[in-house]
Every structure is written in structure tokens, then in C-alpha cells.
Amino acid sequence: MKILSIQSGIFGDHSNSTQLVKQVVDKLSREAENVIVTERDLSTQPLPYFDAEVAMALNSDAPNRTAAQQKIVALSDLLIEEVKEADAIVLGLPMYNFGIPAQMKSWFDLLARAGVTFTYTEQGPKGLLADKPVYVVAARGGVHQGQPSDSQTPFIRTILGFIGLQDVRIVYVEGLNMGDSAKAESLSKFETELVEFA
Template identity: 40%
Template sequence: MTRVLLVTSSILADQGQSTQLARHFERLARQRDDIEITHRDVVADDLPHLGLDELSSWQVADAERSEAQRELATRSDERLAELEAHDVLVLAVPLYNLGIPSQLKAWFDRILRAGKSFRYTENGPVGLLEGKRAIVLGARGGQYAGSALDTQTPHLRHMLGLIGINEVETVFAEGLSMGDEHKEAALTTAHAEIEALIARL
């Protein structure tokens, strides 16, 4: 059984193009008996920005945490446990102002955790979640892939690599705001690439 954690991050919910890519992935994946999917919508989760009190709660041993610290630490503990329990991470990501949604960054801030998902060594950080793979489903109004303006893809790869997820595949539907013909062609290509990805899971 392949366990897939599907993370969506569009503020437009089901109307978002990245969410539509995620739904296409999910529909096809659920046709297979050997794939199990968990869906997490980080916009609906509405995690706050990471603050000092929450960060400090991670440094306190479980048995010594106050009730408030336990509640704060749970935000990270539960999301890390969820990620650890899955084999494949699928991120459905819109492009907002050349970056990832702040809601998705808030999620990453809870899973990029020293001593839990990576550790520091003399040779630099080492990821602790090896053996997993990731798929990025990106939706963009313009065309950015491969250009200097695509700061989003390297950011995602670096964050995933930090925790040991170095096998990252990408599917982009680009130019979605550049006319109906361009949009239809981009979505058709992206759907075909998603189907090929699922066949390899």
C-alpha cells in the first residue's frame, strides 16, 4: 500500500486551479486499491505564523511542558507524525507573488524542525525523513518554469531536501491567465503528466 499525503494550499479552495490539479490526481489515485490518500488543506487549517512561544515549546521535554506548551507543540507534533506516516507527499501549489502561499509556509514551519525532521552535523544539515518522495502540482497564471522568476520551485526543493526528501517531481500548468486556448492546452498537458505519475506510484 502506498500512502499519499495530498496537501492543498489555494485560497480559492475548490475553485483554485492548483486544487483542481489535486482533485484530478485524487480521482485517478482512488481508482487504485493500492493507494491510500489523506487530504490536508492548509488554508482551512488556518495555522498562525510561527511565533516564539510555539518555537520555545519544542525545546521543552514532553513531560515538562505546561498545558499551553503542549497545545502549541501539538501543531508541529501532529503534522510531523502525519507526514512520517506517508510514503508520498503531493503538494498542490498556486504561485502567489512569485512564492508559495503563506499558509503553506506556516505548514512547512511546523515540519522543518531540528532534531525531528533534520539534524545539524559538521557537514551541514541532514534530513531524517529519507525514503519518501514528493510531487509538486503547480498552477500559474503566467509562464515561469525555468526562468529566474521561478523562485518557488527552488524554495520547495530546498525545504524538502532539508528533511531528506530529495526525489521531487513537478507538474506545472502555466499560462492559465493567458487566454482560454492556452489554458486548455496547459491543463490537458498537466493532466496527462499526472496520469503518468500515478502509473509509477
């Protein structure tokens, strides 16, 4: 079994989301044989932001690409291949200022490639990646599940579905900055839900 672990907490191993992702990966690893885990930490391995240069590179014809564009496309190809090869994906999703981390947005921008991971049809867009479980750990300092302040999880479901990944399983770990008691209760709830979640 191949697991792709995507971490985006800006505090590395001290990020709640990073620690929770490791628990999910450990749980999945215990229930399978010959597990190979690919880890990508988007904070320590930053990706280029989606700007005009990146957009032109991803939409250019191979024979006409500059050296800089070839480098961008090669990176995008690598990220897409990691997703294709994985049997399951685990995403650590901290909330910063009500949105997804900028570095995770860059990851999605490099994954969404017309003709590679999605295409447009007369019926609308169609994802081209084979579906697989995507475990999303939504770690928040406050409480946002089901509230207008949660712009994250609708976006995550939309962008993943856009490229073909429909089996999205989200667990919410909230109130982590609302005092020791609230944090302990949330983490305890997560450990209980982990049995069913993963």
C-alpha cells in the first residue's frame, strides 16, 4: 500500500495538523502490509506560487518551453505522479485566517492541469485521476464546522472532485486554541473517531 502524506502546517512537527496526520498515517499503516509512505511537507519544501510564469508554463507546448518552464512542468508532473501512485492520500489542513494554507493552494494549482488531471466536456469538467480515499484532517484553533466561516472544506471537496478524487473523508479537530480543556476534549474525540475515520 502506498500512502501520500501532505503536510502544510507552518510550525512543522509542532503543528497540530502535522501531528494528527502522522496518527492517521500510523493507523492506516498498521492495517496494511508492505506500506510505503511518501511525505511531502509543503512548508519545508515550498512550491512556486501560481503567477503568470507558472500559468504560461503549465499551458505551454513542450517544444516551445523555456528552461524555466520545463522546470515548472517537471515539478507539476512529479506532484501529479505522487498522487497517481498513491493508494490513499492524507492531507493535513490547518486553518489560517479562515482559509487553506497558501502553500497547499500552490500544491493544488500545480495539480490542476487541463488535459492531464481534468478536461472540459459538453457536460462540464471531468476529473481524469482515478478515485481513491483522501483523508483530510481539518485542524482549527476555533470552531467552524458547518459555519459560514468554514471556507476550507467546501473548497477541498470541490478542487479534489474537479481532478477526479471524490472519496474525500474529513475529520474535524477544532477548538485547539480555546484552552487546555477544549483542546484535550477535541484530541480525545479525534482518537475515538480515528478508528472509524481511517
